[in-house]
Amino acid sequence: MTGTESALVSAGWLHRRLDSTIVLDASVERSVDDNGQTVFAPGGEVFRTAHIPGARFADLFAVFSDPAAAVPFTRPTVAQMASAAQQLGITPSDEIVVYDQLSGAYAARVWLVLRSFGFDRARVLDGGFAQWVDQGYPVADGDASGETTEPRIEVHLRDLTGRAFIDLDEVRAVAVAEQSSTTLVCALRTPDYTGESGGARPGHIPGSVSVPYPDLLNDDGTFSTERTRKALQASGIDAGSEVILYCGGGINAAGAALAFDEAGYPLPRVYDGSMSEWRAHPELPLVTGPHPR
Structure with a gap:
């Protein structure tokens, strides 16, 4: 585990602290194309259909990656991450929990990107959205209520790429x-x-x-x-x-x-x-x- 604290939290832990924790939904959309190949796309519609109450959508395609890079899912630049943090209203001092609605790897990717920019309090919901639902906790739909289209804060990041x-x-x-x-x-x-x-x-x-x-x-x-x-x-x-x-x-x-x-x-x-x-x-x-x- 990183340091002495687990990078994972349980659904019960998150439910008890939902009011004091920033929750990011890193879901993507999975489908099968005409050739029978599995394809992935931004998960905005997945998020709008169902998400943890108060969660903010973390777009792994256009926000937590560099959309201009030659390779998909390339880590964003410092400027791109600072802009994303402003839009989502997050700072490195915040308690953040990331989850997704598939295997947990998408949440882990956002977690690792956040950690590489000094968000040391970011963690991952163990078992993701499925665990939240299985334990009977409430679910919301529609757009996120806590986001804003205007930058709310100035965010200063450390670039810790090498770690x-x-x-x-x-x-x-x-x-x-x-x-x-x-x-x-x-x-x-x-x-x-x-x-x-x-x-x-x-x-x-x-x-x-x-x-x-x-x-x-x-x-x-x-x-x-x-x-x-x-x-x-x-x-x-x-x-x-x-x-x-x-x-x-x-x-x-x-x-x-x-x-x-x-x-x-x-x-x-x-x-x-x-x-x-x-x-x-x-x-x-x-x-x-x-x-x-």
Whole structure:
């Protein structure tokens, strides 16, 4: 866990403190296109349909990412994050809880972005919206009531990129090194890691091991310390290892980073561009098949 405090809160904890906590809904919309492929879009309509009362919508596509970047979900610039904080009415001193309505990885991504800008009191609702609903807590709909279209506060941020994110050059140096003290970990599902799922340039970054993000969760979608530790031990990752996580677009990797942290491991850094960026460089190698044990 980061510091001595868990980065997760329960639905009961949030319900008791709802009046004094800023809640961010990081939901996205998931659908299937005409080719049978799963596609994701901004979750504004998901939010308007149902959300935790008082929550503010955290748009992962246009606000908590740089919409002008070449790679989707690229971490926003300092200026973009300051603007987002003003629009949402949040400061680094606020108690913030983020959730989503899918796997928790989207909330974890917003959490990690916030942490990388000095929002050290940001945390994630364990089990997300599903846990909130399952425990019978109230649900609201419509637009958020607490947001404003005018900046309300001046926000000064720290740029702590290096403690949470890593770039292509650093990942490439680890991947091509004959020996490295850093472990590259792929948080994608096993068929994506091995290349069995197909697609353009399938496979994984050379030298990386497979620790799928879904394997780190309990059956109810909450984070599992036991399953996380078991998965890391099976992959030969000890508590002192320096880890770089990646996935398809930096989302599942953020969820895995939170799981590692909660299990007592050092917070890994996330390769921000992940496979979206790596695959876009044809000169960069990819490996298919399982990792040799």
